[in-house]
Amino acid sequence: MSTSCSLHCDGKDTGKAISKRMAYEVFLGGSCNPTTWRIDIAIPTLQSLGITYYNPQVSHWSPELIAQEYEAKETARVLLFVIDDRTRNCAGIIETAELAGTRRESLIVVIHPYRQGQSILGEIVSNQEYYELTNGLLVLQYLMERQRIPIFESISAALNCTSKILRNTTNVQDLHSEDGIRPSRISFGQQGTDITKLREAFKSLDNNDTGTISFAEALMILQNNGKCNIPVSDVRNGVNRSDAHEKPMIEKLSSYGDAREQRVNFEQFCAIANEWSWRLKNNGVTCESEILSVWRILYRKASKFLRRALIHPFNRFLDWTNSIIIDSEKKDLYIAVVDKDLIWLESSAIPLIESLGLTLHRSSTNEFNVRVLPLELQRMKNSRLIMVVIPHHTRGIALMALAAHLIGLRAKLVLCVQALPEGFSVSGEKLTEQATKDYNRGRIYLSDMATREGVPVYENIDDALQHAIQIIQSPC
Structure with a gap:
């Protein structure tokens, strides 16, 4: 690697392969336009500390940057992601959820929660959308805390810990409350004991x-x-x-x-x-x-x-491949569906599965949130194959985060990802053109991620089920 190259990158230098340049210590991921946290806070701080970084946020993005961004992310020692409340963060939440499964030792995340009545890109967020966005963030936080990944509310505190990790060669799991991390809702106290409700x-x-x-x-x-x-x-x-x-x-x-x-x-x-x-x-x-x-x-x-207040209800770290499985609870397939697809599950999918002599763990909920995730994740672990449906009739941010995390955990998975139609209404509420683009961008990002990792992706739910059944029946 040439030592004469710049220590920093803003994504504009596309003429050289990244492998011939300085390897960057920090990848600055997460929310992009219209946020300015990179240029206002992160970059000046990292430059003052002499820490190299890769900034994927550019004024004119081009497809040539895809490979460069991917390799910069793969080689960075710290992945600093900021989930800002000024965007819907569909791609950011999905990417962070996957990285929580693959890069837990080097992932630092800042989350700015949404507020009721706020606007995103000039559009007032309805109460219904606020609930779905917040639920998506809560699901992401839950998945991160299962992996013992700390969450920050302050970008400055996250940057200080980034420097600490790089200079002291420590992992994010070694950080403490005095480092500025937000107290975990489900993880343990510093003495190894969790006191929860x-x-x-x-x-x-x-x-x-x-x-x-x-x-x-x-x-x-x-x-x-x-x-x-x-x-x-x-x-x-x-x-x-x-x-x-x-x-x-x-x-x-x-x-x-x-x-x-x-x-x-x-x-x-x-x-x-x-x-x-x-x-x-x-x-x-x-x-x-x-x-x-x-x-x-x-x-x-x-x-x-x-x-009545002493127990730890959930695990901190989900070891997907080495978990303890109860033989009597093992099933062939788990299907995650919500809303209208529950009718399809009962009337079409279950009769077909049972007619083939296969067993099923059906999701016991119409909404995937932190209240039901512990049991649903256990049912997924107790299944040979998982099928997740991202339907065209919901915003689907929580389900997309869950699917991305399963990809990161290398779970055996089949996806059905359906785009939101233009002018579509969710629970009687018509989505704006910008909102439809944002949620569909998340679907595209999830589909690309799954394809890159070898996870089958279908648009038709029956085709996805048929492929899942073929995998289960395969002798391999």
Whole structure:
């Protein structure tokens, strides 16, 4: 590499192959026009620190820049992405979601949340669109936090940590709250213990508000927390042998029948988590996130009120290929659909799948959000193949983020991506020309990403299902 070349790049130097130039330390990704965060904040700071960067935001973009941007991103030591609230961020959210699966050690993300009543490119955002955009951001944040990727609200703090990572050769997972990262909603505290609202965790599984969840669902979340496997009977018997002062508040679990089918209430859910953590500690089992080592102490010493707030409901890091799978819950196919496509699923897809002797994990929701994602992701992991439909009748930002993340995790996947028609209405609300272009740009970006990674993409939902079935039935 020539050392006489400029240390910085604004994407205009297309006459040389990037491999012959200085390799850039930072790739400046995320929101582009009309945002000016790169030129106003990021570039001056990086230049003052002597850090090289690649800036993909140019006044006149050309297709020749695609290969250059891709290689700059692949070779950069830090990927700094800013998701600004002045754009719909369709491509930015999709790209960040994928990178959360492939580049978790080097991804730094700043997120500026949307505001009700704000405008984007001169258009007032309706309440319905505000909800969908916000849900898309929340899904992205959830997927990032599962990978222990910190989120920043300040570009300046993110730049300081970028310098820290480059100069101290550390990973983003080693950053702390004093570095300016936003407190995680689902990740652990600095001492390896997470204190969250147990009731929220329980409700995330109790979709029908029955007051109970299955024993299998409780174990599902705990098994996600690391490569740990403890016999169901051991957990059940341990809960039933709880200390005398705990027994009045915890009803014994049944010793008969299939324990996984048993329904457990909120108090039993606490006890199961407590017993699981104790066995991990005393059996010398070490999970990747070191998550459960002090649960039992906290649980026993806490008051009854605090016991209702001590649990870690979700895993920090999803190891897609090495996760623990319950044999009885393995299925051939998982299909993620929403709204009108639920009718297609029930009337067309399920009868065809069952007639072929195949098994299905159907999505149990009409909306993919952080409340249902833990269980839905587990069902996806317990399936041989995942099919995700990005329909033409929704904005689809959350589903696109989820699909991109699955691509990043190298999940076995088939996509159906449908463009939004011009002048189309979503839930009775007509989309503007600019909004239609933005959401379709996201669909194009997702389709290109999938094709590049070898993921089949279809526009017709029946064609996508037929291809998925062919993959499942293939002996390879």
